[in-house]
Structure formats: structure tokens, C-alpha cells
Amino acid sequence: MTIGGPALEGTLGPVDVAALLGAGALAPSSYNTQPWRLRWHEGAVEVHGAPERALPATDPGNRELRLACGAALANVRLAVRAQGRRAHVRLLPDPEDPWFLGRVTAGGSLAATSMETSLAAAIPRRRTDRATLAGQGISPRVREELRRAAQREHSWAVFLEGTRERRSLQDLTARAHAVQQADPVFRSEWARWVGGAEDHGTGLPSGLVRREPRPDGRWRLRDFGALADPDDDRPPAAVDDPALVVLATTLDQPLAHLHAGQALQHLLLLATVRGLAASFVAPPLEVAETRAELRGLLGGALWPQAVLRLGVRQRAVPRPPRRDPGGPREPGVRADPGP
Ligand SMILES: Cc1cc2nc3c(=O)[nH]c(=O)nc-3n(C[C@H](O)[C@H](O)[C@H](O)COP(=O)(O)O)c2cc1C
Secondary structure (H helix, E strand, O other): OOOOOOOEEEOOEEEOHHHHHHHHHOOOOHHHOOOEEEEEEOOEEEEEEOHHHOOOOOOOOOHHHHHHHHHHHHHHHHHHHHOOEEEEEEEOOOOOOOOEEEEEEEEEEOOOOHHHHHHHHHOOOOOOOOOOOEOOOOOHHHHHHHHHHHHHOOOEEEEOOOHHHHHHHHHHHHHHHHHHHOOHHHHHHHHHHEOOOOOOOOOEOOOOOOOOOOOOOOOOOOOOOOOOOOOOOOOOOOOOEOEEEEEEEOOOOHHHHHHHHHHHHHHHHHHHHOOEEEEEOOHHHHOHHHHHHHHHHOOOOOEEEEEEEEEEOOOOOOOOOOOOOOOOOOOOOOOOOOO
């Protein structure tokens, strides 16, 4: 980890600040933009959204940006707990600053539970794994565990079990994909972050992914192809039959997005602990009409925030680059005005 910084001496003993910032920096984010700024300030890790890493075409409302920052907050929270300290999370702590998304304070001593220890240990092991997946191997007990993990984070994990729902999601994904691909602004935003020749510590460089989405007639995943073999143009195996989980919230404002981000990370880490692979299906959530239809598919009372494909993990996946979470801006990143 490139993050420096001393272990600070608090009243209750040292806090390994670099470990906390490093954990936050390993959160997932759309196109690996890492749209956060993390800093240690007055005994807490602050998570600020980074507007210059926003995706105006893909994520015009910054919803996914807040999901990513919520995931970073969850990682920091777990890393604090892994150090045997209470973790106090305050979301949107400054009403004057909408980009100040959360703060995790290291409190008094309290030993981590074995589950917290396992989840924290999974932070550096978790990957987005875009392989073809078989979801049948996920036991009812693990499915229930995943549902409960989401509930603890004020969110819902809804498994799409029925053939009709799964087909509808497929259809919505294909439609959203077509809308996005027809938009030159979307395509140029994508090209800016995905498949570039240089590794600036963000985005998905060409060594890891192809620039075009997998020509997969079935799912139309924006999964950038198989990470393990960027030149593999074969259609996915017939066994691509993942469990499909929609992560949803009852409200759809910034606070709900931060809760959903924490839920997302909790689910992904728990999946890692249970030997599962996970990848995302974001397009139907990024196009307003298809997101509204997905909301209808869930019964109309919940706001879908993320769709995950889950299956039994079968391979190792390299980690995409990360930048120093508090470090300087890398070349090519624009400065945007406020929200
Ligand atoms: C809100 C959100 C949406 C994402 N959408 C997609 C997607 O549609 N397709 C995809 O292949 N990966 C998607 N990802 C995964 C990111 O590309 C991935 O997190 C990033 O490249 C960092 O890699 P890692 O998760 O292995 O650390 C998404 C991640 C987040 C947080």
C-alpha cells in the first residue's frame, strides 16, 4: 500500500491510520473512478466525494458516486473494528457541504466479532469477477445471510428467482445498453476511463480489459470482457446462470445511496468470505426508464440501487489499479464545479 502516515497515539492506544485509509481505497467504484477523497482529521476518517471523478453521462445524479463512497465508508468502519475500536459513523455530517459524505470516528476499545474480523480480512481479497457464473451453488442459508446483511445496512437484497423476473431484467439490461451505446457522450466518457493505454492508478487500463463490452447476446453485460484473458472473444459458456440480486432501498436520496453503498460492500465482502464471485449489472439502473421498470418489477415500493450477479468463485482475478486516496490528482482528470 502506497499510503504513508504514522500510527497515531490516541487516548486508548494507537490507531493505524494508513490501514484505515488503505481499506477505504479498496472499495469498488463505477469504471474504477475511485470518486472519493479520504483524510484523517481529528480522530476520524472523513470521506469526501470527488466531483472531478464524477461520471456526468453514466451517473448524472451522482448516485453511483455515493454508492462507491458508501462502500469506502463500510471498509473504513470494518477496518476500525478490526483494530479493536468502536466505529461511529456519521453520514452527511455537514449540511453546508454536500460533498462531505461521511465520517468514521475510532471510539473506545471493543473487540471485533469473528464475523467483523472475517469481513475486514476480505477487503483486500474482494474483486469484481466478470466470469460466467453458476448461481445454483449458493445455499439457502447463504442467501438468507446476504439478505440479513443488507437489512443491517437499511437496505434490501432481493433475489430474482422467477424465470419471468430474470428474463425481464435481461430485457431491461439489453435496452439500457442500447440506449447508452447510441449516446456519443456516454461512449466518450466510457473511453476516457476504460481501456486506456496508461495506468494512472484509476480506471480500467487496457492490460486488464477490452474497451468494448462482451458481445454477449444473452446478458449484454457491460462487463468489459473476461479480465483473465482480454483477447478471449468466445461467447460465454452455456452455464452462465448467476444468482441475481437487486440491492434496493425504500428512499432514493443521498442518505439512502450511502446506506446502499455500505450494504453493497457488506454483501460483496460476505460473498467473498463465503467463496462467491460477484459482478455488477449497472446499465438498467443508469437509464431512467429502465430503472423505473426495474422498480416496478420489485413491486413498486423499493428503489433499485445495484444489481449483482453471484456465483461460486472459480478463479483468481487481478486487482485493478488504485491511487493514493489522499494523493494528488493524476493526469487527465478534469476539475468540475460543485454538485
Ligand atoms: C455502482 C457500481 C457500478 C458498477 N457497474 C459495473 C458494470 O456495469 N460492469 C462492470 O463490469 N463493473 C461494474 N462495476 C465494478 C467496477 O468496475 C469495479 O469495482 C472497479 O473496476 C474496481 O475493481 P474491483 O471491484 O475489482 O476492486 C461497478 C461498481 C460499482 C461500485
